[in-house]
Amino acid sequence: MKKKKRYFGVTIMILALVFFYLPIITVVVFSFNGSKSLTVMKGFSLQWYERLFRDSQMMDSVYTTVLVAVIATVVSTIAGTLAAVGLSKSRRVVRDLVLQINDFPIMNPEIVTAIGLMLFFITLGVERGLLTMILAHIAFCIPYVILSVMPKIRSLDPNLADAAMDLGATPWQALTKVIVPEITPGILSGALIAFTMSFDDFIISYFVTGRGVKNLSIMAYTMSKRVNPTINAISSLIVGVITLILVLINLVPFISSKIKNKKNLTEV
Amino acid sequence: MKKFSQLAVPYIVWSVIMLLLPMVLVVFYAFTDSGNAIMTFTFTIRHFVRFFTDPDFLLVLWRSLKIAIKTTIACVLLGYPVAYFIANSSDRQRNMLVLAITLPTWINMLVRTYAWIGLLSKGGLFSTLLGFFGLKDVEILYTEGAVLLGMVYNFLPFMILQINTSLCTMDHSLLAAAADLGADGVHTFLKVTLPLSLPGVISGISLVFLPAVSSFFIPKLLGGGQYFLIGNVIENQFITVGEWNFGSAISVIMAMIMMYSMYLVRHIEARNSGNARKES
Numbered sequence: 006m007k008k009k010k011r012y013f014g015v016t017i018m019i020l021a022l023v024f025f026y027l028p029i030i031t032v033v034v035f036s037f038n039g040s041k042s043l044t045v046m047k048g049f050s051l052q053w054y055e056r057l058f059r060d061s062q063m064m065d066s067v068y069t070t071v072l073v074a075v076i077a078t079v080v081s082t083i084a085g086t087l088a089a090v091g092l093s094k095s096r097r098v099v100r101d102l103v104l105q106i107n108d109f110p111i112m113n114p115e116i117v118t119a120i121g122l123m124l125f126f127i128t129l130g131v132e133r134g135l136l137t138m139i140l141a142h143i144a145f146c147i148p149y150v151i152l153s154v155m156p157k158i159r160s161l162d163p164n165l166a167d168a169a170m171d172l173g174a175t176p177w178q179a180l181t182k183v184i185v186p187e188i189t190p191g192i193l194s195g196a197l198i199a200f201t202m203s204f205d206d207f208i209i210s211y212f213v214t215g216r217g218v219k220n221l222s223i224m225a226y227t228m229s230k231r232v233n234p235t236i237n238a239i240s241s242l243i244v245g246v247i248t249l250i251l252v253l254i255n256l257v258p259f260i261s262s263k264i265k266n267k268k269n270l271t272e273v
Numbered sequence: 274m275k276k277f278s279q280l281a282v283p284y285i286v287w288s289v290i291m292l293l294l295p296m297v298l299v300v301f302y303a304f305t306d307s308g309n310a311i312m313t314f315t316f317t318i319r320h321f322v323r324f325f326t327d328p329d330f331l332l333v334l335w336r337s338l339k340i341a342i343k344t345t346i347a348c349v350l351l352g353y354p355v356a357y358f359i360a361n362s363s364d365r366q367r368n369m370l371v372l373a374i375t376l377p378t379w380i381n382m383l384v385r386t387y388a389w390i391g392l393l394s395k396g397g398l399f400s401t402l403l404g405f406f407g408l409k410d411v412e413i414l415y416t417e418g419a420v421l422l423g424m425v426y427n428f429l430p431f432m433i434l435q436i437n438t439s440l441c442t443m444d445h446s447l448l449a450a451a452a453d454l455g456a457d458g459v460h461t462f463l464k465v466t467l468p469l470s471l472p473g474v475i476s477g478i479s480l481v482f483l484p485a486v487s488s489f490f491i492p493k494l495l496g497g498g499q500y501f502l503i504g505n506v507i508e509n510q511f512i513t514v515g516e517w518n519f520g521s522a523i524s525v526i527m528a529m530i531m532m533y534s535m536y537l538v539r540h541i542e543a544r545n546s547g548n549a550r551k552e553s
Contacts, residue, residue, distance in 0.1 A: 091281025
């Protein structure tokens with residue numbers, strides 16, 4: 006009985022993984038297609054990779070995506086961390102109110118946040134383009150950073166900073182040498198969320214951009230009608246980079262522990 | 274102490290300008306008629322009247338809600354067994370499986386949805402597979418089914434992860450207690466596991482239902498130009514037609530419906546957990 010149930014579970018699990026990975030595998034496979042078709046493979050070729058690097062519009066969008074994601078991540082991680090530290094020491098009313106506003110981009114449908122920011126930039130008369138995209142990304146990334154840093158601060162001893170300052174640390178030192186090291190895991194996961202949110206964002210970027218500034222998502226959207234396998238090529242490269250990073254993250258501790266074991270053995 | 278609370282001041286200013294003000298503007302535009310300059314606005318509920326008296330718009334709204342509900346039900350039914358399996362695996366396996374489910378979400382949503390165009394179109398993998406079963410010339414791409422599939426594909430991971438988290442954090446000694454008290458597997462599941470995992474299901478529902486209602490690139494990519502959802506209407510008003518006031522009004526209506534449905538779900542959950550406590 007128990008075993009039977011396990012088989013059922015394994016089957017469902019495998020089906021789910023096939024479902025999730027099938028499109029990704031197709032993207033990678035068809036990026037090497039000899040023809041333009043998205044349904045039939047006609048030989049192996051690297052032509053789409055070659056075209057990708059020659060396609061200036063495509064390369065521009067890669068550049069925009071990375072640039073926006075890096076700036077948004079750095080700014081929102083620093084600003085979000087400082088804001089979270091500040092809010093944790095603020096009066097309760099202020100904190101609750103700000104956290105409520107902070108929840109807007111998380112709770113609201115993305116399209117509402119997007120048109121809100123669009124109307125905001127239009128009303129102010131700011132010309133939409135790269136700058137508005139970066140500002141919008143910072144705006145929706147900070148809330149996620151605060152959300153992941155805040156619980157770490159809550160679990161901190163509230164007297165920690167005071168103790169450091171009593172012992173002669175300046176507030177700046179108390180912040181950077183005492184508080185920040187304690188909440189680093191929260192800051193890092195906040196930064197990771199911010200980066201992936203920004204890197205993959207479509208809806209908000211689509212509404213706040215202008216003057217032909219496009220990120221990868223917008224490129225993919227505008228290509229929905231005419232088939233363009235270069236999008237497969239760039240996606241495959243991204244899949245490759247992500248896989249590589251994951252392998253490294255999982256392999257490095259494994260190898261270093263192996264080396265340590267060996268050292269211990271030789272020492273013994 | 275005072276010094277640290279001052280760190281929040283820049284963000285308070287920023288969040289009022291960049292997060293609160295845009296939402297105020299959406300509501301403002303929804304209730305006004307303006308020329309090109311906002312100084313000449315007049316208040317009106319014309320846009321709301323226009324939406325609710327036009328059968329075409331109401332049909333689109335109804336269609337959006339319907340497909341979002343279908344997506345949510347499909348995600349609960351498919352996601353629960355998967356999450357249950359993951360939660361009952363060994364620690365090592367569980368971490369691997371959670372990573373395996375999370376990984377695809379790191380790859381651009383549009384690109385993953387784009388890949389389905391190839392899989393579903395004529396001569397693609399799926400129509401070939403269906404051909405083996407004697408179902409030739411079945412059109413999948415650019416149908417409601419394709420949009421539903423795309424939505425389930427995009428949002429199912431969130432449901433699985435939420436349910437898995439609530440299954441993992443529940444008190445496992447309760448299962449042993451139920452077994453000691455003579456409950457069989459089915460009873461234990463229905464009376465202990467399921468109610469305790471309900472919060473995960475609820476937060477999963479909000480993570481699936483809300484983006485499904487407002488989604489606009491999935492229907493555009495997989496539904497072709499014909500299958501319009503409320504998100505597409507909003508996009509059209511802003512990008513193509515340029516009627517920001519009307520577009521804002523539709524967004525306000527959509528946001529209201531979402532808030533109400535989430536309130537409803539939370540309310541049902543609260544009542545259920547109240548009942549469960551009463552029974553025990």
